Amino acid sequence: xxxxxxxxxxxxxxxxxxxxxxxxxxxxxxxxxxxxxxxxxxxxxxxxxxxxxxxxxxxxxxxxxxxxxxxxxxxxxxxxxxxxxxxxxxxxxxxxxxxxxxxxxxxxxxxxxxxxxxxxxxxxxxxxxxxxxxxxxxxxxxxxxxxxxxxxxxxxxxxxxxxxxxxxxxxxxxxxxxxxxxxxxxxxxxxxxxxxxxxxxxxxxxxxxxxxxxxxxxxxxxxxxxxxxxxxxxxxxxxxxxxxxxxxxxxxxxxxxxxxxxxxxxxxxxxxxxxxxxxxxxxxxxxxxxxxxxxxxxxxxxxxxxxxxxxxxxxxxxxxxxxxxxxxxxxxxxxxxxxxxxxxxxxxxxxxxxxxxxxxxxxxxxxxxxxxxxxxxxxxxxxxxxxxxxxxxxxxxxxxxxxxxxxxxxxxxxxxxxxxxxxxxxxxxxxxxxxxxxxxxxxxxxxxxxxxxxxxxxxxxxxxxxxxxxxxxxxxxxxxxxxxxxxxxxxxxxxxxxxxxxxxxxxxxxxxxxxxxxxxxxxxxxxxxxxxxxxxxxxxxxxxxxxxxxxxxxxxxxxxxxxxxxxxxxxxxxxxxxxxxxxxxxxxxxxxxxxxxxxxxxxxxxxxxxxxxxxxxxxxxxxxxxxxxxxxxxxxxxxxxxxxxxxxxxxxxxxxxxxxxxxxxxxxxxxxxxxxxxxxxxxxxxxxxxxxxxxxxxxxxxxxxxxxxxxxxxxxxxxxxxxxx
Numbered sequence: 208x209x210x211x212x213x214x215x216x217x218x219x220x221x222x223x224x225x226x227x228x229x230x231x232x233x234x235x236x237x238x239x240x241x242x243x244x245x246x247x248x249x250x251x252x253x254x255x256x257x258x259x260x261x262x263x264x265x266x267x268x269x270x271x272x273x274x275x276x277x278x279x280x281x282x283x284x285x286x287x288x289x290x291x292x293x294x295x296x297x298x299x300x301x302x303x304x305x306x307x308x309x310x311x312x313x314x315x316x317x318x319x320x321x322x323x324x325x326x327x328x329x330x331x332x333x334x335x336x337x338x339x340x341x342x343x344x345x346x347x348x349x350x351x352x353x354x355x356x357x358x359x360x361x362x363x364x365x366x367x368x369x370x371x372x373x374x375x376x377x378x379x380x381x382x383x384x385x386x387x388x389x390x391x392x393x394x395x396x397x398x399x400x401x402x403x404x405x406x407x408x409x410x411x412x413x414x415x416x417x418x419x420x421x422x423x424x425x426x427x428x429x430x431x432x433x434x435x436x437x438x439x440x441x442x443x444x445x446x447x448x449x450x451x452x453x454x455x456x457x458x459x460x461x462x463x464x465x466x467x468x469x470x471x472x473x474x475x476x477x478x479x480x481x482x483x484x485x486x487x488x489x490x491x492x493x494x495x496x497x498x499x500x501x502x503x504x505x506x507x508x509x510x511x512x513x514x515x516x517x518x519x520x521x522x523x524x525x526x527x528x529x530x531x532x533x534x535x536x537x538x539x540x541x542x543x544x545x546x547x548x549x550x551x552x553x554x555x556x557x558x559x560x561x562x563x564x565x566x567x568x569x570x571x572x573x574x575x576x577x578x579x580x581x582x583x584x585x586x587x588x589x590x591x592x593x594x595x596x597x598x599x600x601x602x603x604x605x606x607x608x609x610x611x612x613x614x615x616x617x618x619x620x621x622x623x624x625x626x627x628x629x630x631x632x633x634x635x636x637x638x639x640x641x642x643x644x645x646x647x648x649x650x651x652x653x654x655x656x657x658x659x660x661x662x663x664x665x666x667x668x669x670x671x672x673x674x675x676x677x678x679x680x681x682x683x684x685x686x687x688x689x690x691x692x693x694x695x696x697x698x699x700x701x702x703x704x705x706x707x708x709x710x711x712x713x714x715x716x717x718x719x720x721x722x723x724x725x726x727x728x729x730x731x732x733x734x735x736x737x738x739x740x741x742x743x744x745x746x747x748x749x750x751x752x753x754x755x756x757x758x759x760x761x762x763x764x765x766x767x768x769x770x771x772x773x774x775x776x777x778x779x780x781x782x783x784x785x786x787x788x789x790x791x792x793x794x795x796x797x798x799x800x801x802x803x804x805x806x807x808x809x810x811x812x813x814x815x816x817x818x819x820x821x822x823x824x825x826x827x828x829x830x831x832x833x834x835x836x837x838x839x840x841x842x843x844x845x846x847x848x849x850x851x852x853x854x855x856x857x858x859x860x861x862x863x864x865x866x867x868x869x870x871x872x873x874x875x876x877x878x879x880x881x882x883x884x885x886x887x888x889x890x891x892x893x894x895x896x897x898x899x900x901x902x903x904x905x906x907x908x909x910x911x912x913x914x915x916x917x918x919x920x921x922x923x924x925x926x927x928x929x930x931x932x
Contacts, residue, residue: 248281249351249358258352266349277350279342289343290404296336297398301869301890337377340397344374365422366403373397395869401862413855416651424647431643435636439598442628443590446610449620453613454583455573458502458511458546461539502546502569508605512612513571515544533560536567544571545615577609578911584610592928597625598632601907731834734774738828741767745826748819764822768804771825775801792847793831800825864901867930868893874930875913883912900931 251274257265258273266273279285344360347367352359360367376393406415502511516535518527531543536551538544546569554563576583582596582605583589597603603625610621740763747760775797782788789795807821833839871879871887879886885908887893900906913927 251277255352255356276346279346280350292339398866420648420651427643431639439594442594446584450584450610454576458513460500513546515542515571538570579915864897868897878916885909
């Protein structure tokens with residue numbers, strides 16, 4: 208091409224993607240022509256004139272240090288080394304906890320090192336991986352500049368922001384380690400750097416769109432979060448006004464001397480435990496109350512919240528008695544309360560107020576607040592946690608019913624309060640989160656599709672220019688006519704051979720195609736009947752069925768399986784090639800079902816369970832009957848079409864869950880295992896706990912348990928809340 212342009216200047220120059228002013232190693236498209244906005248390898252000529260000006264005036268483009276750093280930044284070999292070291296460090300972070308204890312919990316790190324139970328090589332690798340990350344970030348900052356231009360390190364890629372943040376956190380943690388003991392580490396956030404490795408896989412392209420959506424929608428999500436916090440603060444203040452110091456009150460049993468449970472001559476051999484002498488009415492209650500005698504109710508939450516009415520501060524006992532006497536019982540301390548108020552009212556039917564108060568068996572007393580003292584409306588911290596638990600919602604009934612039982616006079620206010628919380632916080636604000644994410648993902652996906660279309664058009668233009676250059680070169684050298692003639696002769700010969708060799712095959716396919724077009728409706732009904740018959744045969748092929756029924760069901764299943772094998776063979780002939788046949792998801796599923804069914808029929812009897820699983824996989828064919836229900840059929844088609852995105856979403860969630868689970872192992876460790884079974888003692892349990900948090904099923908129990916386990920100080924408890932949320 209260069210020779211053709213030298214001899215004929217009219218030949219257009221062809222621009223290579225790697226020779227553009229802003230190019231990327233590894234086949235990445237230039238950001239200058241609508242490529243991936245998260246790519247991160249600009250050429251030195253497009254970078255800022257001087258990088259890192261704070262370091263002795265910075266580094267110019269001609270600086271040897273900057274050239275070396277830039278060459279490392281754009282090198283494929285160095286990039287592979289960085290990814291490899293990060294992958295190994297991630298594996299060590301995730302699985303090293305069970306084997307080597309807490310490698311980065313500095314409060315225990317010195318103990319582990321002093322005991323010599325941790326190999327020095329692994330300790331060296333910990334800091335080596337941190338040094339490699341520091342080298343990668345430093346080369347990027349020096350080579351492209353930190354900020355100040357579109358191609359700067361922190362401006363041209365969101366992954367660089369993540370790398371820079373993780374690097375600063377790790378270096379700061381290593382420095383602080385030598386001055387004080389830490390109980391937390393941020394190194395598990397290295398796992399998030401796997402997204403840089405994932406983005407190079409074409410099948411996982413949607414994950415790149417998800418990360419870009421999170422980056423683009425971050426500002427909107429922050430605004431929605433601030434609105435949610437504003438609503439939570441408002442409702443918290445309102446809840447403090449209604450239920451302050453209400454969550455600590457419970458009903459307890461009053462200590463009373465009991466009558467001997469025996470029958471003797473003094474009672475004329477009457478009924479056992481009969482109070483014939485009226486001892487119960489003459490025994491005075493003790494004023495020494497045992498606080499461990501909580502009243503146990505028949506259902507959850509098993510304790511009974513209550514309300515006692517305090518004496519006015521300015522005295523007024525007469526007015527106090529006049530207001531509550533006859534409505535509520537009075538405890539030994541002279542306080543009216545609503546414990547066992549139904550029994551007290553029933554006693555008043557046949558007795559006096561004094562006798563009923565003397566015979567009262569319960570009273571209201573203050574204890575620690577719920578969830579080991581963390582759930583309450585006594586101050587803004589506990590109120591925010593209570594409203595947050597109500598808003599998501601998880602165990603909302605704990606807060607609602609406790610407030611209703613402890614403040615019966617405020618019931619007309621409590622119900623509207625919780626309805627507003629459900630409408631505004633749960634449905635509106637949480638719905639806004641989903642709306643922002645879905646809208647941002649849709650816009651990002653559309654933008655990526657447009658980028659791909661532009662890239663395809665540019666590639667087609669480049670290929671056209673290359674063909675034009677090759678054509679001009681061949682014309683210049685005088686070979687065009689000979690090549691075209693040879694090409695035409697070769698094409699004619701191959702076509703004649705194809706006609707002779709494939710005439711029978713094509714004729715059979717044409718005849719089969721016409722037959723299937725005429726009989727498509729009939730064959731569809733026949734297939735549906737066969738699916739139903741096979742499903743019925745599977746229902747009868749169970750372990751407790753009579754042997755005769757099992758044999759007949761197995762024979763019926765074999766006949767249906769043979770019919771589906773024949774159907775797949777006919778479809779394969781119709782499409783001509785296996786590749787074209789497997790382009791349809793239905794054909795792929797049929798191929799899997801037929802292979803599994805064949806394995807299930809040929810497996811020996813000692814592998815009965817495996818054979819049954821293989822045979823029962825054919826029961827999924829029942830979904831093919833949805834063609835008779837257009838709405839269900841469209842839903843199934845949409846679900847199948849979304850399989851790729853769902854798989855990528857699961858991978859995205861798994862990486863985030865692995866990060867949170869690993870962080871939980873190093874932050875909470877074994878201490879949470881002493882409180883709850885939803886803990887972070889090992890890899891499998893931590894992933895299960897993260898799954899519980901992600902699904903929102905009783906996730907607040909994990910949060911409360913973490914706060915209880917980290918109750919050494921208020922700040923540790925607050926950190927547990929931040930981690931779980």
